[in-house]
Amino acid sequence: MNHGSKLAAAFEPARLDPERRRDGAADRNRDQNRDRSFVTALARGLELLRCFTPATRQLGLSELARRSGLPKATVSRLAGTLAQLGYLKYEPANRRYSVGIGVLSLGYAALSNVDIREIARPLMHELAEHALCSVAIGVRDRLSIVYVEWVPSRAPITVMRGIGAHLPIATTSIGRAYLAAASDAERNAVLDQLRGDSACDWPQIRRGIEDARRDYVERGFCVSIGDWEDGIASVGVPFTAPDGTPMAFNCGGPAFVLDRERLEHDIGPRLVAMVRDVGAAVGRG
Incomplete structure (x- = not known):
C-alpha cells in the first residue's frame, strides 16, 4: 500500500x-x-x-x-x-x-492541572504580538475543542473567544490539528460521529480533514481559511503534554490579517517552532 x-x-x-x-x-x-x-x-x-x-x-x-x-x-x-x-x-x-x-471551582481545578499553560504563555504572547492575532491552547470535548488558554494581541481588531470557548473539531485548524495527530481509533470514532450527523456536509468535512492531515505530515501544521466562519483564518499544531494529554495550539484572526501566504510561510512555521520550544521546556523536545 x-x-x-x-x-x-x-x-x-x-x-x-x-x-x-x-x-x-x-x-x-x-x-x-x-x-x-x-x-x-x-x-x-x-x-x-x-x-x-x-x-x-x-x-x-x-x-x-x-x-x-x-x-x-x-x-x-x-x-x-x-x-x-x-x-x-x-x-x-x-x-x-x-x-x-461549584462548577467554576471544578473548572479552575482542571485548568490548574494543565501546567503547560504557564510554560507556554510567554511564547504565546510573543507569537500573538508578531501575528497581531490571538494564540490558544485547546483540548477535545466530544466534537469540540475547548480553549484552556487564550492569549490576545494588542491589535485593535481581533477575534474574541477566550478560555472556555468551544470550537468545532471538524472545520477549525486547531480541531484538524488535534485529529491529525490522534490515534487511528480516536480519529475514526470522531469521523464516525461526524458522518452520522445529517446537519453537516460530510464529503466536504472529510475532504477538509484529509487535506489537513496531509498538511500536518508534510509541513507540521494545519490551515483553515473560512471553513468555520467566513473571514476567519487560522493555523493549528498538535501537542501532547508530558502526562499524555493530547491538545493543540492555534493562531488565528481576521483573514485580511492572516492571508494564505502569511499563514503558510510565516505564521505556520513560527507556530511549529513555538510548540517545539514548549515541548523542549517540558522535557519533550
Missing part, C-alpha cells in the same frame, strides 16, 4: 449501524449497562451541566429537559440537587437555572 492509500485508509470511518444515534449514545448506553461502576443518576446530572454554554447561561426546566433528552420530572430533581450542592444557581424571579460557583 502506498503512502496515499495508507492516508486514505486512516480516514475511512467504521460502517455506521443504521440504528445508531448521531452522538453514539446508544452504543455508550449498551456499554454502560454492562459496567457495574457506571452510575446513571450521576451521569444524568453531569449531562445536565453540559447543557449550559457561554452563549446559553440561563435555562428553565423545559429547556433543560429538551436539551438533555430527560423527562422534566427527572430534570427537576437533578437540578434541585445540583442547586443545593452549589453547582447550579436558581433564579426564582424567572424560574431559570444558571451555572453555580
Whole structure:
C-alpha cells in the first residue's frame, strides 16, 4: 500500500449501524449497562451541566429537559440537587437555572492541572504580538475543542473567544490539528460521529480533514481559511503534554490579517517552532 492509500485508509470511518444515534449514545448506553461502576443518576446530572454554554447561561426546566433528552420530572430533581450542592444557581424571579460557583471551582481545578499553560504563555504572547492575532491552547470535548488558554494581541481588531470557548473539531485548524495527530481509533470514532450527523456536509468535512492531515505530515501544521466562519483564518499544531494529554495550539484572526501566504510561510512555521520550544521546556523536545 502506498503512502496515499495508507492516508486514505486512516480516514475511512467504521460502517455506521443504521440504528445508531448521531452522538453514539446508544452504543455508550449498551456499554454502560454492562459496567457495574457506571452510575446513571450521576451521569444524568453531569449531562445536565453540559447543557449550559457561554452563549446559553440561563435555562428553565423545559429547556433543560429538551436539551438533555430527560423527562422534566427527572430534570427537576437533578437540578434541585445540583442547586443545593452549589453547582447550579436558581433564579426564582424567572424560574431559570444558571451555572453555580461549584462548577467554576471544578473548572479552575482542571485548568490548574494543565501546567503547560504557564510554560507556554510567554511564547504565546510573543507569537500573538508578531501575528497581531490571538494564540490558544485547546483540548477535545466530544466534537469540540475547548480553549484552556487564550492569549490576545494588542491589535485593535481581533477575534474574541477566550478560555472556555468551544470550537468545532471538524472545520477549525486547531480541531484538524488535534485529529491529525490522534490515534487511528480516536480519529475514526470522531469521523464516525461526524458522518452520522445529517446537519453537516460530510464529503466536504472529510475532504477538509484529509487535506489537513496531509498538511500536518508534510509541513507540521494545519490551515483553515473560512471553513468555520467566513473571514476567519487560522493555523493549528498538535501537542501532547508530558502526562499524555493530547491538545493543540492555534493562531488565528481576521483573514485580511492572516492571508494564505502569511499563514503558510510565516505564521505556520513560527507556530511549529513555538510548540517545539514548549515541548523542549517540558522535557519533550
